[in-house]
Structure formats: C-alpha cells, structure tokens
Amino acid sequence: MIELERLKKIYAERKEEILQDYFTFLRFPSVTTDPSFGKEVTGCALWLADYLKKSGLQVETWENGVAPILFAQDLRAGPERETLLLYAHYDVQPVDPVELWDSPPFEPTIRDGQVYARGASDDKGQCFYTAVALRLLLQELKDLPINIKFLIEGEEESGSAGLFQKIEEKKELLQADSLLIVDSGFISLDRPGITLGTRGIVCIDLCLREANQDLHSGIFGGIAYNPNKALVELLAKLHDSNGRVAIPGFYDQITHLSPEEKELYTFRLDTPYIEKNFGFTPSGMEEGISPIEASTLHPKIEINGLSGGYAGEGFKTVIPAEAHAKLSCRLVPNQDPEAIGNLVRNFLLENTPPSLRAEVEIHPGGGPAFRASPHSRVAKVLEKAYADVFALPIEKVFLGGTIHIVPALEKITGGETALIGVALYDDAVHSPNEHFGLDRLALGYLTICHIIQLLATLPT
Numbered sequence: 001m002i003e004l005e006r007l008k009k010i011y012a013e014r015k016e017e018i019l020q021d022y023f024t025f026l027r028f029p030s031v032t033t034d035p036s037f038g039k040e041v042t043g044c045a046l047w048l049a050d051y052l053k054k055s056g057l058q059v060e061t062w063e064n065g066v067a068p069i070l071f072a073q074d075l076r077a078g079p080e081r082e083t084l085l086l087y088a089h090y091d092v093q094p095v096d097p098v099e100l101w102d103s104p105p106f107e108p109t110i111r112d113g114q115v116y117a118r119g120a121s122d123d124k125g126q127c128f129y130t131a132v133a134l135r136l137l138l139q140e141l142k143d144l145p146i147n148i149k150f151l152i153e154g155e156e157e158s159g160s161a162g163l164f165q166k167i168e169e170k171k172e173l174l175q176a177d178s179l180l181i182v183d184s185g186f187i188s189l190d191r192p193g194i195t196l197g198t199r200g201i202v203c204i205d206l207c208l209r210e211a212n213q214d215l216h217s218g219i220f221g222g223i224a225y226n227p228n229k230a231l232v233e234l235l236a237k238l239h240d241s242n243g244r245v246a247i248p249g250f251y252d253q254i255t256h257l258s259p260e261e262k263e264l265y266t267f268r269l270d271t272p273y274i275e276k277n278f279g280f281t282p283s284g285m286e287e288g289i290s291p292i293e294a295s296t297l298h299p300k301i302e303i304n305g306l307s308g309g310y311a312g313e314g315f316k317t318v319i320p321a322e323a324h325a326k327l328s329c330r331l332v333p334n335q336d337p338e339a340i341g342n343l344v345r346n347f348l349l350e351n352t353p354p355s356l357r358a359e360v361e362i363h364p365g366g367g368p369a370f371r372a373s374p375h376s377r378v379a380k381v382l383e384k385a386y387a388d389v390f391a392l393p394i395e396k397v398f399l400g401g402t403i404h405i406v407p408a409l410e411k412i413t414g415g416e417t418a419l420i421g422v423a424l425y426d427d428a429v430h431s432p433n434e435h436f437g438l439d440r441l442a443l444g445y446l447t448i449c450h451i452i453q454l455l456a457t458l459p460t
Contacts, residue, residue: 001453002140004388004446010136011442021051022128022441023108025090026117030124032067032091033158041067041154044090048131048152055135057150062170064162067091067154071173074138075147082455083147085176085413086448087405088127088183089156092119093430100432113438120436122429123183126421127152129444130182137449145456149176153405156183159365160405167405167412178378178455179415181406182448184399185423187273189440193266193395194382195419196374199296200331201402202341202366206348207359208234208323214309215319225355227323228308235325237351238301243284245301247347253334257297264374266395267292277426296398300330301344330400337366367404370417377458378416385450389443422447 002010011018028044031037045061045068052059057072070090075083095105095118103109105118119125130150137144151174153163167174186193208227215224240246257265269292271282282291289298308323310316329340341362352358373379374396386394399419410417422440423429 001456002137002449004450007136007446007449008442010140011132011445014136015442018132018441019438021132022115022125023117025051025124025128026108026115026119027106028090029106030067030091030119030154031094032155034094038066041091045070045154048090048127051131052134052150055131056138057134057148062166064155064165066162069154069163069166070150070152071170072134072150072152073148073173074134074144075149076143077145077147079147080460081146082178082458082460083149083176083415084452084455085149085151085174085179085409085415086130087151087153087179087181087409088130089123089153090119090127091154091157092122092124093157095432097432102433105432105434110438111435114435115438115441116433116435118434120434121185121423121427122434123156125436125441126182126423126444129422129441130448132441133445133448133452136445137452144452146452148452149174151409156403156405159363161365163405164365164408167408171412174409174413176413176415178381179409179413179417180378180382180451181403181409181417181419182421183403183423184419184421185425185427186395186397187269187425189390189424190392191268191395192386192390192392192422193397194379194386195399195421196265196372196379196396197296197398198370198402198406198419199299199398199400200335200337200367200369200407201404202329202331202337202344203363204327204329204341204344204348205359205361205363206231206234206325206327208352209321209357209359210355211319211321214321217317217319220319224319225353226319227356228320230353230356231306231308231323231325233353234348234351235303238303238347243286245299247301247343249343250299250340253336254299254332255334264396266397267296268395269295295400297332299332299335299340302328302330304328330402331369333369333371335369337368338362341366365404367402368407370403370406370410372417376416376418378418378455381451381454381458382418382420385447385454389446389450420447420451
C-alpha cells in the first residue's frame with residue numbers, strides 16, 4: 001500500500017501538469033441541455049477518453065446521439081479480486097445569468113485558492129481528480145490492486161436519458177462489488193462526510209389557458225379569468241397552512257427513520273450556517289421538523305418557475321392568454337415517481353377553474369429515492385478512508401437532491417453503493433461563480449487512491 005504521505009508527494013510533483021489538464025477540461029462548454037453546444041460536448045468527451053487511454057485504461061465510447069458515454073476499465077487484478085465501479089459526469093449546467101459571473105465561466109480563473117469556472121465543482125472537478133487518481137496509481141503501481149471500472153456520462157444535468165437506455169444493454173460490463181457515485185460532498189472541510197441517501201424526483205410542466213390571444217385588460221378585465229390569477233390560486237392549494245403537501249395520498253406510502261436509525265446519521269445543517277452562507281432564515285418546515293430533516297428526509301413540492309403576461313421594462317396592460325409553472329416533487333423511499341406524478345396531475349386538473357384549459361406534462365427521467373446501509377462493507381471502507389485523509393470524525397448524511405441514475409445503477413450493478421466527493425455546499429454549483437478549491441482537488445485525489453487501496457484489503 002502506498003502511504004498517504006507518498007501519495008501527497010506524487011501529486012505535488014505533478015501539480016502543474018494536473019492543473020493544466022484540469023483547466024483544459026473546464027474550458028469545454030459541455031452544456032448538453034443546449035443543442036448548440038453539441039460539438040463542444042463531443043469534444044469534451046473525446047478529450048477525456050484520450051486522457052484515460054493515456055493513463056493506461058481500456059476505454060469504450062458508447063454513442064447515444066446526444067453526449068457520448070465513456071466506460072474505462074482495468075481488470076488485470078483478476079476475477080477473484082474486488083471490482084469497483086466509479087461514476088461521474090462531464091456535462092455542466094448552463095451559465096445564465098452570465099452577467100453575474102465575475103470572470104468568464106469557461107475560462108478557469110484562480111482567486112484565493114479557488115478555481116472559478118462552470119463545472120469546477122459539479123462535476124468536472126470531481127470527475128477529474130478521480131481520473132488523476134487512477135492515472136497516478138497506475139504510474140506508481142503498474143498494476144492496480146483491484147479491478148476498476150469508470151463510467152462517465154454527459155447527460156446527468158438533464159436526467160441521464162442516454163445512460164438509462166444503455167445500462168440494461170451493458171449490464172454484464174457494469175457488474176461490480178461496489179459502486180461509488182463521485183458527485184457529492186459535505187458542509188465544510190472540518191465536517192467531512194459520506195452520503196448514504198438521496199431524494200427522488202418527478203418534474204411537471206403546467207399550462208393554464210383562457211383566451212386564444214392576449215387580451216386588453218381595460219376591455220376584458222373583470223370578465224376574463226386571468227390565467228396568472230388562476231395559476232397562483234391553484235398553486236396556493238398545493239400546501240396547507242402548516243407547510244404540508246395538501247394533495248390526498250401524497251404521504252400514504254412513506255416510512256420514517258426510527259429514533260434509533262436517526263442516531264446513525266448526522267443532521268446538523270443549522271440556521272446560523274444557512275443565514276451566513278446563503279442569506280436566508282429557514283422557514284416553512286412542518287412543525288417539529290428541523291431544516292436538515294425537512295430538506296433530506298421529507299418529501300416536498302417546489303415551484304421552480306412561473307411565467308405569464310409581460311414582465312419586461314415599462315408596462316403592458318394585458319391579460320395573458322396563458323400562464324405557466326414548472327414544479328418538482330422531491331420524493332423519499334417508497335414513493336413511486338409515476339404514482340406521485342399522476343397524483344399531482346389529477347389534483348391540478350381537478351382544481352383548475354372550469355373556464356380555463358389545463359395542460360399537465362410529466363417529464364420523463366424522474367426517479368425514486370436512494371437509501372444505503374451505514375453498515376455495508378463499502379460504507380465502512382469510506383468512513384476509514386475519509387477519516388485517514390481528513391484526520392477528523394466522518395459524518396453519514398443524506399442528500400436532499402437527486403442523481404437520477406443512482407437507484408438504477410445500484411440495481412444493475414448489484415454492488416454496495418454510496419455517494420462520495422469533496423464538493424462543498426457553498427461551491428455555487430448551478431449558479432454564477434461556481435468554484436472548487438485547489439486543496440480539495442488534491443484531497444479528492446488522495447481519498448480515491450486510499451479507497452482503492454483499502455478495498456484491496458477486504459476479504460473476497
């Protein structure tokens with residue numbers, strides 16, 4: 001086993017080369033949700049495939065017509081040894097509003113030890129330090145102590161549609177003893193942790209229509225049911241006065257952690273931290289539920305966007321012909337995305353005023369919640385690996401967000417699963433001025449190297 005101090009020295013000796021490659025990776029505007037970036041998305045995948053090949057891995061490219069999926073592996077340890085499947089993604093969120101960036105989003109800039117660029121944290125930074133760990137381990141050891149598979153997709157930010165289509169076809173290739181999703185993190189560097197659960201999701205588009213065109217509010221005001229008014233009235237019915245979702249049946253199938261189970265996890269996203277880092281005071285939780293429990297263990301419906309009428313400069317006195325809303329439901333274990341989507345759709349249709357026409361579209365790509373055991377072999381290895389690297393107690397946490405592909409990958413691979421990473425909650429992921437610490441690029445590399453070596457010590 002290579003000691004941690006030796007691993008640190010190896011990284012330090014190659015730091016300039018590592019940063020040059022990291023910056024090259026970040027310069028690709030791999031925004032898969034925007035078709036105009038198709039060439040750049042493909043270019044990013046090809047560059048990454050070449051990097052992995054030059055590291056000594058066997059690399060396959062799985063085409064899906066949108067963003068190539070990369071599958072790299074080194075199976076020279078043999079079938080009797082542990083097999084680890086690592087997952088990451090190279091696609092990034094759009095950069096809007098670009099005017100709020102302090103530096104160009106696809107020109108990496110270092111300020112105060114942080115790299116500012118779209119994808120610096122989510123997930124190119126984490127994808128890249130994983131690739132660096134594999135490269136440097138291979139250079140140092142020649143042969144890896146376990147079998148490694150590395151799956152990297154380019155559609156995570158839009159629901160992983162291409163990967164969902166491929167995983168059944170590639171089931172045999174994806175078999176593994178352990179599955180690590182390298183797309184997570186923790187609150188701060190003095191509170192490292194591993195993620196053992198995520199919420200599921202289903203997304204819904206709602207459109208309310210009244211007239212066949214926008215109407216003059218002076219002529220038709222008072223006789224036309226304004227779709228904007230109808231929309232806000234309808235959305236107000238989604239929750240009761242205590243913040244609970246008011247849709248009948250929404251909570252029917254869920255189960256809660258027992259007090260004994262809660263003791264195994266950390267729930268410490270406190271109000272002062274939120275106020276300091278995000279500028280708001282938690283509110284709207286159901287009575288008796290803490291902010292961290294409300295944002296991880298309980299289901300919720302959020303209104304993600306509203307549009308209708310005129311909201312530009314000046315004024316335009318119209319009654320809009322239609323109004324739109326985008327909704328997302330975060331789900332917990334035992335909530336079926338399709339069933340919940342249908343519950344919400346029926347509720348919206350049944351509560352739309354009779355003079356309006358409602359259209360409700362449930363987006364494909366929703367997924368269930370994920371929950372892993374804190375007692376699994378891989379959870380114990382991760383806890384030791386992070387404790388050794390950070391020299392701190394390790395928290396076991398749940399993530400309130402969703403990584404669509406996790407439950408499906410867990411089922412296909414058959415491996416014990418967890419989410420790992422060194423992203424921080426205040427990295428501004430999905431926002432202007434996304435950033436990732438140079439120190440965390442090194443810490444992520446160290447952790448991946450140490451996990452691989454610790455997995456090699458497990459009995460087979």
